[in-house]
Amino acid sequence: MEIIIRGEKSGERSTSEEILRQAYGRENEVQLASALRALAEFNPNLSIVAANGSEILGYALYARVMVSGSTVLPAAALAVMGVRPENRKLGVGERLVRHGLERCRGIKIDLVFASALPAFLARMGFQAAAPLGLKPDWAVPEGEFSVFDLSGSRLGKVSGTVTYPGPYHGS
Numbered sequence: 226m227e228i229i230i231r232g233e234k235s236g237e238r239s240t241s242e243e244i245l246r247q248a249y250g251r252e253n254e255v256q257l258a259s260a261l262r263a264l265a266e267f268n269p270n271l272s273i274v275a276a277n278g279s280e281i282l283g284y285a286l287y288a289r290v291m292v293s294g295s296t297v298l299p300a301a302a303l304a305v306m307g308v309r310p311e312n313r314k315l316g317v318g319e320r321l322v323r324h325g326l327e328r329c330r331g332i333k334i335d336l337v338f339a340s341a342l343p344a345f346l347a348r349m350g351f352q353a354a355a356p357l358g359l360k361p362d363w364a365v366p367e368g369e370f371s372v373f374d375l376s377g378s379r380l381g382k383v384s385g386t387v388t389y390p391g392p393y394h395g396s
């Protein structure tokens with residue numbers, strides 16, 4: 226098996242959605258991803274798959290967010306991620322995160338947020354965001370909000386509210 230992480234191709238969307246449906250066991254995240262895709266600011270480069278040949282094993286989507294505090298800073302957030310149950314614990318999830326971070330770096334983003342899986346993401350260098358003075362503008366459960374600093378120098382200097390796009394607020 227040779228797994229690569231790459232941008233989702235047109236025609237693969239329904240497979241990505243099926244992976245999300247299976248991973249989360251419900252429609253919410255499928256609908257969230259769909260609503261994020263429909264935004265004008267949607268960046269297809271931040272919609273990535275893990276593939277083994279023609280088979281798609283996993284999917285992740287990063288959304289654009291904004292940090293508003295002493296300064297206003299464009300940022301990104303891991304919005305949804307899923308790996309097929311039969312392909313888990315092979316490092317696919319970790320690679321979807323690491324590759325996604327590099328894509329964010331490629332579009333000059335410094336901070337990447339996440340609202341779930343803090344223990345898993347800590348392995349890749351994410352850290353708790355609340356103690357750094359960064360809080361989301363929607364109800365993320367206590368301790369679940371984390372951040373990765375691609376610049377290596379932003380954290381501790383940037384604080385404020387992380388504004389997520391409309392679909393997180395039911396619009």
Ligand SMILES: CC(C)(COP(=O)(O)OP(=O)(O)OC[C@H]1O[C@@H](n2cnc3c(N)ncnc32)[C@H](O)[C@@H]1OP(=O)(O)O)[C@@H](O)C(=O)NCCC(=O)NCCS
Nearest residue numbers: 248249305306307308313314315316317318319341344345
């Ligand atoms: C989370 C998920 C994407 C990880 O995919 P994966 O390809 O198995 O990830 P990796 O192989 O890189 O890492 C697996 C490790 O993460 C751990 N892990 C998985 N889910 C976890 C969780 N909720 N909390 C903490 N650790 C978790 C596994 O126990 C495993 O640990 P090990 O290496 O010590 O055995 C996958 O389990 C999944 O699709 N889960 C359902 C959907 C979900 O929770 N998505 C994330 C919300 S943004």
